[in-house]
Amino acid sequence: MSIKKSGSAVWQGGIKDGKGTVSTQSGVLQNVSYSFAKRFEGEAGSNPEELIGAAHASCYSMALSLILGEAGLTAERIATEAQVALEEVEGGFAITAIHLDTVAKIPGADEAAFQDAADKAKEGCPVSKLFNAEITLQAKLEG
Template identity: 75%
Template sequence: MSIKKTGSAVWEGSLKEGKGQVSTESGTIKDAPYSFGKRFEGEPGSNPEELIGAAHASCYSMALSMIMGEAGLTPERIATEAAVTLEQDAGGFSITRIHLTTRVRSPGTDADAFHGAAEKAKEGCPVSKLFKAEITLDAALEN
């Protein structure tokens, strides 16, 4: 089975003065603006790192739901945030770390079984498999 999804971006101008728009095939994100200032100077708007974070958080949450279900655990709610760290290095910039914070409501779930499922999801989520960056996890039940 092979599934292909697309995202696209258009950039116009130089790095610092230019601007761009990013879109997804589904239209969920359509012509969202991004720029140097939005990425590096804290201006409001989108940037690649937050889009990567959203993709990773959503993929991880789905993977955790699947793995918990396979273990006979029933999550009512999984809320995940992915904090993506971009650092300057000798070659320019690199994403060096992604820290996942997930909070799960799953009444009656054993903490050890939950933490095992959370780690398995961190390693097995398709988006996690993309990165060379260190991926860390803070997982907790909210019962």
């Protein structure tokens, strides 16, 4: 099976004075603006790193749900945040690390089973497999 989805971006102008828009095939994002200031100077608005973080967090949460299901467990809630580190390196900038922080409420799960599933999801998530960056995880099971 092969599934293809797309996102697109349009950029106009120079790197510091230019601006762009980003859209998704589904239309969830439609001409959302991004710019140098939004990416590097803390101006409010979207940027590639937050979009990557959202993609990774959602993919990881789904992967964890799958692995829990295979173990006969169903989560009431999985909440994941992906913190994406963009750093200046030799030759420009690179995403050097992603830290996943997940909190899950899973009736009947014990800590060992949860941590095992959390680690398997980190390794097995398709978005995790995409990155050359170090990917770390902190997983917390709620009572």
